[in-house]
Amino acid sequence: MQPIIDRFISYVTIDTESDSKSATTPSTQKQWDLANLLVTELKTIGMQDVTISDKAYIMATLPSNVEHEVPTIGFISHFDTSPDFSGANVKPQIIRDYDGNDIVLNAAQNIVLSPNYFKDLLQYKGQTLITTDGTTLLGADDKAGITEIVTAMEYLINHPEIKHGEIKVGFTPDEEIGRGAHHFDVAQFGAEWAYTMDGSQVGELEYENFNAAGATITFKGKSVHPGYAKGKMINSLLIANDFINALPKKGIPQETKGYDGFFHVHHLAGTIEETVLELIIRDHSKLKFEKRKELISKITAKINKKYSKQFGEDIVIAVVEDQYYNMKEKVTPVKHIVDIAAKAMKEVNVKPIIKPIRGGTDGCQLSYMGLPCPNIFAGGHNFHGKYEYVPVESMQKAVEVIVKIAELTALPNYGLPVPKAKK
Structure with a gap:
């Protein structure tokens, strides 16, 4: 798990806070710092056709390693962080083998992450948590998603025995201020469908939103x-x-x-x-x-x-x-893309939690732009504030889900049960 921790920390320590009052794209110049790093990293791990637009939209391709025809799919995350709370000078803290008790984020300011208030903490007892130091947000929304996608692509490149079709990767600016999909070139991306890795707790799978x-x-x-x-x-x-x-x-x-x-x-x-x-x-x-x-x-x-x-x-x-608008209208006609993700989760021992998003993601806008795009967990909790945290094991499971989706998509009928013929 250490490579995931190192990669995640390298991302969250770069300030990428977006700004709704700005008219530019990206809305803040500092988002380029991580964007340019990601371009270099994608090339380094062996991704092909790595591009970045003049508005900092990143796309890359993992070529198919099978001869038969397989739908091109994609995975998308955003690299900006919310302007609701400071994203500057993030100092992550690593809590190994979490004991289920209060976590003191900042003793001087008496800031405590407590399971008495944040009850979800208790389901991660014994795991490794990454938290804030109480003075900033963490940035797991959505740098956890980026970490997972890059790690999964690197794994697939290093394990060619896992068969998959062509996979596209997309990273966007300004999602937190509602503009993440505004300049996303769906035609250039070239996927039949995609998944945003932008949900919260492990197991979340969402295709309905506000x-x-x-x-x-x-x-x-x-x-x-x-x-x-x-x-x-x-x-x-x-x-x-x-x-x-x-x-x-x-x-x-x-x-x-x-x-x-x-x-x-x-x-x-x-x-x-x-x-x-x-x-x-x-x-x-x-x-x-x-x-x-x-x-x-x-x-x-x-x-x-x-x-x-x-x-x-x-x-x-x-x-x-x-x-x-609610992506359900666009995803329901191609419901198999949700079923594939649910099957992938089950095969890596994650229980799917299918529920509506009480918010929106790039995926809801992209779905109306012709790219159906359900949302999968990235693992973090308490986004947009000083109590944000992410279990490393959840990020690892997200990596496994991405890899399994890639693998299932290359199977006949995506590994799903074949509907019985009507009499």
């Missing part, structure tokens, strides 16, 4: 001296508060799970004269997703009607933009 939209809502107001404001002042901050209170009280992230959708208010800033509210809208159901967007319009119209005479024009301006 339909997603973002809303920016601007509230206008009128500022008047508060001592003489009766009938004159309109406080945009209070109108924004009324708008938030009109949203479903239980339809927020901390009150939902599974297939539940939500509204998530993530930014609010303003003055009496103007307040800007930013929120995201999520739902697995396309019908409920559309109704959520309609609710934004209805609340907006109701408030505008209330203030129409006093303000003289629309006091609330709502802009709602779709971000991505």
Whole structure:
């Protein structure tokens, strides 16, 4: 396992935090540092046709080693890290033979990773964990995925006795700010289907995700001296508060799970004269997703009607933009690609956990671009914060799953049971 540890640490110690406020691709110059390293590493291990675009999209090919026709498949991960928490000066800590007790990440700041709060820790007792030092995120999302893909390709190159078809590898910038697939050239990639290695705990296999939209809502107001404001002042901050209170009280992230959708208010800033509210809208159901967007319009119209005479024009301006859609619609017609991944997991003693993603990945956008792309576990937990960790054994299992998928894809009917002929 040491080569996996060394490779992973070499990636996470390079700062690749993306920036949603930037208009460039990649959104931060520092993402090039890891991108260029990956290009060199892919060439070093023996991958063919290694390319990097002017926007830092990396592609490489492992040629087929069989003579019969096999579908070209791909594996994809992103190398940026979330701007939600610092990714600079990451100092990973290695916890060998984890004993199931609290892990002190940072004694000086009293930051503790505890199984009393993060109960998933207990399923990794006796394993090797890589954690943060409590001051940054770790970057397992998704440098664990990159580690696994590169390691699996290296293994296949060094073990030609494992038969497989042509395999494509793709690494992208800016996934964490929703742009990872924006400049991905599906035609150049040339795969019939692919898998993103971007899930969480060992065993996760996902082909459903949220339909997603973002809303920016601007509230206008009128500022008047508060001592003489009766009938004159309109406080945009209070109108924004009324708008938030009109949203479903239980339809927020901390009150939902599974297939539940939500509204998530993530930014609010303003003055009496103007307040800007930013929120995201999520739902697995396309019908409920559309109704959520309609609710934004209805609340907006109701408030505008209330203030129409006093303000003289629309006091609330709502802009709602779709971000991505549920990949289930695109993956279900080719469900065998999920079945192959599930069989691969079972054959390496991993129990598949098939469940909806409460978020999105590059794969959901790529699926609508013509590249069906389910999501497979990368092994990490508690992404985007100081409590992030990854079990090394989970990364090793992900490597084994990739190798097994490659092997199964080269078998007749992908190693899956042949459907019985209808009488």
